[in-house]
Amino acid sequence: xxxxxxxxxxxxxxxxPVTRDIPDGLWVKCPxxxxxxxxxxxxxxxxxxxxxxxxxxxSARERLKITIDEGTFIEWDGDMGxxxxxxxxxxxxxxxxxxQESGLKEAVVTGExxxxxHRVAVAVMDTRFMMASMGTVVGEKITRAIERAREKRLPLxxxxxxxxxxxxxxxxxxxxxxRTCAALSFxxxxxxxxxxxxxxxxxxxxxxxFAFAGDIILAExxxxxxxxxxxxxxxxxxxxxxxxxxxxxxxxxxxxxxxxVPRPLLKKTLAQILDLHRSD
Amino acid sequence: xxxxxxRPIVELEEKIAELQRFAGEKGIDLSKEIENLEKKSRxxxxxxxxxxxxxxxxxxxxxxxxxxxxxYIKLLCTDFIEFHGDRCFGDDPAIVGGIARFRGRAVTVIxxxxxxxxxxxxxxxxxxxxxxGYRKALRLMQQAEKFKRPVLAFIDTPGAYPGMGAEExxxxxxxxxxxxxxxxxxxxxxxxILGEGGSGxxxxxxxxxxxxxxxxxxxxxxxxxxxxSILWKDATxxxxxxxIMKITAQELYAYQLIDGIIPxxxxxxxxxxxxxxxxxxxxxxxxxxxxVGYSVEExxxxxxxxxxxxxxxxxxxxxxx
Ligand SMILES: [Zn+2]
Numbered sequence: 001x002x003x004x005x006x007x008x009x010x011x012x013x014x015x016x017p018v019t020r021d022i023p024d025g026l027w028v029k030c031p032x033x034x035x036x037x038x039x040x041x042x043x044x045x046x047x048x049x050x051x052x053x054x055x056x057x058x059s060a061r062e063r064l065k066i067t068i069d070e071g072t073f074i075e076w077d078g079d080m081g082x083x084x085x086x087x088x089x090x091x092x093x094x095x096x097x098x099x100q101e102s103g104l105k106e107a108v109v110t111g112e113x114x115x116x117x118h119r120v121a122v123a124v125m126d127t128r129f130m131m132a133s134m135g136t137v138v139g140e141k142i143t144r145a146i147e148r149a150r151e152k153r154l155p156l157x158x159x160x161x162x163x164x165x166x167x168x169x170x171x172x173x174x175x176x177x178x179r180t181c182a183a184l185s186f187x188x189x190x191x192x193x194x195x196x197x198x199x200x201x202x203x204x205x206x207x208x209x210f211a212f213a214g215d216i217i218l219a220e221x222x223x224x225x226x227x228x229x230x231x232x233x234x235x236x237x238x239x240x241x242x243x244x245x246x247x248x249x250x251x252x253x254x255x256x257x258x259x260x261v262p263r264p265l266l267k268k269t270l271a272q273i274l275d276l277h278r279s280d
Numbered sequence: 281x282x283x284x285x286x287r288p289i290v291e292l293e294e295k296i297a298e299l300q301r302f303a304g305e306k307g308i309d310l311s312k313e314i315e316n317l318e319k320k321s322r323x324x325x326x327x328x329x330x331x332x333x334x335x336x337x338x339x340x341x342x343x344x345x346x347x348x349x350x351x352y353i354k355l356l357c358t359d360f361i362e363f364h365g366d367r368c369f370g371d372d373p374a375i376v377g378g379i380a381r382f383r384g385r386a387v388t389v390i391x392x393x394x395x396x397x398x399x400x401x402x403x404x405x406x407x408x409x410x411x412x413g414y415r416k417a418l419r420l421m422q423q424a425e426k427f428k429r430p431v432l433a434f435i436d437t438p439g440a441y442p443g444m445g446a447e448e449x450x451x452x453x454x455x456x457x458x459x460x461x462x463x464x465x466x467x468x469x470x471x472x473i474l475g476e477g478g479s480g481x482x483x484x485x486x487x488x489x490x491x492x493x494x495x496x497x498x499x500x501x502x503x504x505x506x507x508x509s510i511l512w513k514d515a516t517x518x519x520x521x522x523x524i525m526k527i528t529a530q531e532l533y534a535y536q537l538i539d540g541i542i543p544x545x546x547x548x549x550x551x552x553x554x555x556x557x558x559x560x561x562x563x564x565x566x567x568x569x570x571x572v573g574y575s576v577e578e579x580x581x582x583x584x585x586x587x588x589x590x591x592x593x594x595x596x597x598x599x600x601x
Contacts, residue, residue, distance in 0.1 A: 080592070083592045083595050085526075085535075085595050088524060090511070136590075137592050140592050143588075143591070165502075167501050167502045167510070168511075169501075170500065170501050171500070171501060171526070171527075171532055171537050172537070173501050174480070174483050174501045175537065175587065175590045177459060177480065177483055178459055178486075178487045179590060179591070181463055182463050182588065183588075185463060185464050186584065204480070205479075207452035207456075208440075208455035208459075208484075209459060212452050212453040213456050213460060225452075226451070226452060227442070227446070227451035227452040228440075228442030228443075228446070228447065228451070229442075232442045233442050233443060233444065236441075236442050246447055254448055254450065256453055
């Protein structure tokens, strides 16, 4: 009995977080067009629906894999786990569950690596971890990444995705908006480039701080981007929002993003922008 | 408007007023009785207000009779001239601003604006700003910087308005710019949370050198009602939420997230707005005196350090992993 239990635990422990959310051999249904596709095929298409172009959400590791040149990524602060400032037991349980389910210690992965040979600092948020809400440690990791990018004089790319500030950490969470903006303004005054890539969904305290502070702001097609979430707006105005409201395309039309870039073109576009900012 | 927990205070105050009237009409000396009741009233206020629960503080912070930003500007400053508009889209009545003189010094004042009744509140959108409000605030801050005026920012909002127009005009972008704009301003900035400091909409005006809170003000990442409704699917548990969220001035000061608590008159600012304003004025003057003594570089260095330190190492022994 004990032996079997041990075996199971071992098997769980060796599951690779990169492939865990869509294991090989499974079929996946597109939430937009309902087309059923083989997950292996979908992964080859960078998780973009072959039929309707829907961009599935990526985990941080998947994003890094398709963005950063193979073998060049060095993670920063990978061992930093979350804090529970008010020792809230409900929150403690939630964190433990999020860590188990995502295989991550916190909702953002930061580090440095190459994009088509250009060295960059990068931060990627992962919605599988409590909808990538920003708590103290998410703010800290992003702040540190910005500071390190400044020290190393590297361009900075942040792939944002978030439901907003993490309410269980109270004002500590809210203040991360100010902290990250402070680090960015210091970074910016050094004449360095920050490309903000908005992915599905970018809302709340993240959109209202570093996500909209980019020199260049790109967005993935169909991504939900805004300050308030659509449900909160619908409850406030007591009517349904029109189709496409707060989509990346809507934001571009209203003048808030520079370009909406389909995922298969994103790495190339980033490389092109980086090349145009080369300082040699 | 009177909350249940305030009712004994109000009843006693009514009784005192009645006795005074009676004494005046009949020409009898009731001064001893009145004095006794006044003493009792003070003791009652002290007893009730020394034991307010976090939720009761939320209610005081939201009290419609609580002095609002324009009340304070008028009581604290002379020569106030209101300036309107973001020079881009429109004028947001939920945020007011302008220039004035505070204790001899020209200052720029900005702040969220709530009304005292439903009609005023509808006109002010309950102090919930649109992007043009934050852009007006930013414009006035940058004007202050040009003319080397300190900025006094008053915070009193349930949050930024979650509506269609607000999203179309870039609410998130406007708040982000306001935060960064205030952070990098080359003049002293003092933020005072007067009532409700709700979420990002409040934070937009709280990135300066000092964040002060009135004694019964609250500052939160989300309203206790929304916290209870999202986490427990039950908005009626807002009292429990207020308790565990750490949103009162006293709790936030203990965590060193704010720089000072401004005392309020006994029974709350709405019981004596002149005294409330005097206390706010004293606190602002004290901090302003210190800030104007710094060189611009020193001011900015200290401001950035203040926010830099609010990280996890601030909370030792908290790692859950
Ligand atoms: Zn599809």
